Amino acid sequence: MPPQLLPASAAAFAPRASSVNVVLSSKVEPWLTATLKRTNRVKRPLNSVPQHQRCLTETLSSPTAIWTLTSLMLPKAPEAELRKDSNPLIEALFNYQLIHVEAYIVHVDMVLRNEVAFKLTPDSIESLIEYHKEIHCVDIAANTYSWSEKELQVKKLHEEFIQAINKFVYRTHVSALEGLEEDGAGELLCGKSEEVKNNIMGLFLPLLPPPPRVVDIVRPPPLLPSSPAGANWWSQPTIPTSVPAPVDSWRVIPSSPSTTSSTDSNSLWASMGLNEIQLPSPTPSYSQPFSTAGLFYSAPQVSAPIPSLPLPSMLAQSQCGVSVGYGGFGWDRYQEYAATM
Structure with a gap:
């Protein structure tokens, strides 16, 4: 990009x-020749570049060569008044x-940048x-x-x-020089005045207050899971399960032996081999009522509970008859064992 050179009068x-x-180029544009002929009251010869340069310089240097760049509609008093x-x-x-924002021309360049520069008048x-x-x-x-x-x-x-x-x-x-009038005065054409208005109004900056100070918020230290107050943070609600409540086996077997129960027990124990039965040795004299709830515990989704299997100790406590036989295992001598207990 060519250097942006301005004279000292633009400072x-x-x-x-x-x-x-x-500064004019070696060839003068026809529109410039027509503009100079239109604005000069005295007819001057414009047959060469130096003649155009001399005529344009004298016209723009006149004290009356004041241009109206734009007009601003502004309040007369503060908003409250x-x-x-x-x-x-x-x-x-x-x-x-x-x-009315007025200016005068300080620089015309038709060689490097093809531009004209305006500076505001002291009154504006x-x-x-x-x-x-x-x-x-x-x-x-x-x-x-x-x-x-x-x-x-x-x-500030x-x-x-x-x-x-x-x-x-x-x-x-x-091309703004096409708006040149007599005595060097002029007015911007082709909507250029709106551009000047926006540039000047952009100089009226707002007042920016300082940002509010950030206040440090004192927060309590986080509670560890071991602290009593944080116990509820780590506790989880108890999920209800559908596991059936354990049922005492002695409640399943009727108190009075019957033919049907004896037959079922005989057939059940007869189907089991000796190797599948493990009895404690020696048999304890006293034991808690046996519960089979732990044998058939499974996941919460249980469709039906597994039927509990009666054991010999259960039959003894329920005072079953001697008719219960276990294939020569000695259960027919129940009366002798019962007498010693």
Whole structure:
């Protein structure tokens, strides 16, 4: 990209130069020749590049060569002092003002960048600075909360605006010279004034208050699973299961022996081999009632309980008859064993 060169008159707080810096190419565009002929009251010869350059320089260097870049509709007073009326037309007439932003040309380049540079006039700069101080700063200060350095921040913001508006230079294509009028005055065409308006209003920055301080929240230390208060954290609700309650085997066998029960017991024990029966030796004189609940425990999804098998000790406690036989195992001598107990 070619270097962006500007004359010293385009610097901030620099006065207007007596002559505009104009650089033309080796070939003059026809639209420039037509513009110069239209704006000059005195007919001058425009047959060469130096003649075009001399004519354009004298025209733009005239004290009356002031251009209107844009117009801004701004409030006349802070928001709290504006007049309230039901008619919006009356509010607009009493509460708003139209500021015309004017500038003069400081640089014309038709060789490297094909651009023209404008710098705001002192009157326009002064009007914008006054509006920023008396209205804009008051409104932004009223719309933000107070803190210790609020006034200092508002003052700093205004000083930054003064520097920015004095440094403001609008650069656009050289075709803007088609808006040139008599005595070097002019007006931007093709919607360029809206671009200038957006650039200037972008200099009116809002007041940004400092972010709120982060307050450290003191949280209690986490409780370990071993602490009593945290016991409920690790406890789990008891899941109800469908395991049937254990039933005492002596409740299953009737108290009085019958033929049917004897027959069933005989057939059941007869079907079992000697190797499948394990009896304690010696037989204890006293034992707790045997429960077979642990033998058929399974997962909660049990469709039906497994029938309990009667053991010899169960038959002895239920006082079964001697008719119960176990294939020569000695159970027919029940009366002798019962007498010794």
